[in-house]
Amino acid sequence: MESLGLRVLWEGQNFARLLGGLWVVVQLSVLSILGSLVLGLGVGLIMTLPYKITRFLTRVYLEFIRIMPQLVLLFLAYFGLTRWTGINLPGFTAAVIVFILWGGAEMGDLVRSIVISIPKNQYESGAALGFTRWQLYRFIILPQAVRSLIPPAMNLASRIIKTTSLVVLIGVVEMLKVGQQIIEANRYTAPTAALWIYGTIFFLYFFSCWPLSLAAAYLEKRWQVK
Amino acid sequence: MNLHKLAAAVAVAALALSSAVLLSGCGGSAAKKDAGQTAPAKAAFRSVNTIKQSGEVVIGVFSDKAPFGYVDKNGKYQGYDIYLGDRLAKDLGVKAKYVSVEAANRVEYLKTGKVDIILANFTVTPERAQQVDFALPYMKVALGVVSPEKNLITTPEQLKGKTLIVAKGTTAETYFTKHYPQVKLLKFDQYTETYNALLDGRGDAFSTDNTEVLAWALKNKGFKVGITSLGDLDTIAPAVQKGNKELLDFINNDIKKLGQEQFFHKDYQATLASVYGSAVNPDDLVVEGGVVKK
Structure with missing residues (x-):
């Protein structure tokens, strides 16, 4: 029985299809994570500005994204947008936009919390040395912030990767869905296939998240204060 | 460069981006329309003529509900629903393009005109009939x-x-x-x-x-x-967007016509017989020509 389940994995194009699904996950994740980092850095810095209006607007943005389940956001961008405006975004594009908006909001809040946690004397010392505000951030605040940002940003990145499994609900067939398709297509002939397919998917997810962890560990070590 | 100015510019860009996506009507002119989408009105359905001109009918099906709608080992859509989908496309003189849908989003796909027809083992209920238009049943x-x-x-x-x-x-x-x-x-x-x-x-x-x-x-x-x-x-029936009478009539006429050639019995033999075997009388499941016999 076990070998039957294993055989399903190698039948026809099944394994290639799983890898194709993985490719969708990787593309979606890379675009979303990079976009989130850029947007988040900007949003986070804006959040620390001393203006009521920017603080209010970023707050509204953050809270709106945070209280909405990602699935709702995906439905809004894919179905809602078409219904209200007639704009018909492809599922993949809608997913990237939603993930960047979501990741950007959460990343922004991380950046904000870390920037304000940097001791006041760092700012004061910089100012006393004659640094302009731009130089102060560029050479003193950001290097310290980025270092403490790595662990929470890693968390966010792996959450984004795992959340990509939701995009099937807006018609983007990714790895997990391909797995379910294979399992269900063999439901009557090889009921044990589920274990093997999900096992394979586990490893494929693992090997796409693992390099991120390694890179983070390396950077943390490299930038450690000695 | 002044950090405040830079930050303010980023703020404006970020908020513009988010409001374009999240608020209704805002991004209408700014965002580009999908090239393939010719429908002028909001989320409109495509008429039979538009479908014929585009050379492709978009059909929402299940991709993981064997033996009704699933994807085989070579990545091709198969099953009882797909057998009908292929035939509808053939009778329209176009190719069938299948889109994988879920039970939870079948109605939305039709309402937004992202698919022309749903053939995803859609059970007819009075609640659903208020949201979409059901054609004649092809299964029970x-x-x-x-x-x-x-x-x-x-x-x-x-x-x-x-x-x-x-x-x-x-x-x-x-x-x-x-x-x-x-x-x-x-x-x-x-x-x-x-x-x-x-x-x-x-x-x-x-x-x-x-x-x-x-x-x-x-x-x-x-x-x-x-x-x-x-x-x-x-009963299980094809569904189209509410008001797409032309396409609905086409499907209904086609189903009636297919009844004469016992099409759904052939469909049963091709897709379901291997699962249900000889123990099942096809007439327990199949509906021919849209006429349900108890």
């Missing part, structure tokens, strides 16, 4: 009751005082609670548990959709479906 489902061959249950009356296994939240649970209160029900959350309970002899019989028990009984020796069609008959 009812409850089935599976029991050990040695003590085969062939009428619901036989179950009185006996234990019937059901899955929670299914139509079987509501049906027996309402019509046969004397039957003792043993309820489980998941399908696998119900089948295991039947195998262990914890109940005298198990009831759920007939398509489900028929396929199961075939794989499990010593069990047989004694009642193949019980309770309220549900």
Whole structure:
């Protein structure tokens, strides 16, 4: 029985299809994570500005994204947008936009919390040395912030990767869905296939998240204060 | 460069981006329209002519519900629903483009015009009929009751005082609670548990959709479906966006025409026969020409 389940994995194009699904996950994740980092850095810095209006607007943005389940956001961008405006975004594009908006909001809040946690004397010392505000951030605040940002940003990145499994609900067939398709297509002939397919998917997810962890560990070590 | 100015510029850009996506109407002129989308009005359906001109009919199907709609090992859509989809496309003179849909988003796909037709084992209900337009049915489902061959249950009356296994939240649970209160029900959350309970002899019989028990009984020796069609008959039909009368009429006429050539019996032979085998009478599931016979 076990070998039957294993055989399903190698039948026809099944394994290639799983890898194709993985490719969708990787593309979606890379675009979303990079976009989130850029947007988040900007949003986070804006959040620390001393203006009521920017603080209010970023707050509204953050809270709106945070209280909405990602699935709702995906439905809004894919179905809602078409219904209200007639704009018909492809599922993949809608997913990237939603993930960047979501990741950007959460990343922004991380950046904000870390920037304000940097001791006041760092700012004061910089100012006393004659640094302009731009130089102060560029050479003193950001290097310290980025270092403490790595662990929470890693968390966010792996959450984004795992959340990509939701995009099937807006018609983007990714790895997990391909797995379910294979399992269900063999439901009557090889009921044990589920274990093997999900096992394979586990490893494929693992090997796409693992390099991120390694890179983070390396950077943390490299930038450690000695 | 002044950091405040830079930050303010980023703020404006970020908020513009988010409002374009999240607020209705805002991004209408700014965002580019999908090249393939010729529909001028909001989320409009495509007429038969537009479909013919585009050379492609977009059909929403299940991709993981074997044997009705699934993807085979070579990545091709297959199944009872797809067999019909291919034929509809052929009769329209276009190619079929299949889109994988889920039970939860079938209605949305139609409402937003992202698909022309849904052929995803869509059970006709009055609630759904308010949201979409159903064509003539091409399949029917009812409850089935599976029991050990040695003590085969062939009428619901036989179950009185006996234990019937059901899955929670299914139509079987509501049906027996309402019509046969004397039957003792043993309820489980998941399908696998119900089948295991039947195998262990914890109940005298198990009831759920007939398509489900028929396929199961075939794989499990010593069990047989004694009642193949019980309770309220549900029909399964193609659906189009509300108001797309032209396409609806086309499908209805096509289904009537297909009835003359016993198309759905051929469909059954091609897709379902291997799962249900000779134990099942195709007429228990198949609806020809849109006419439901009890």
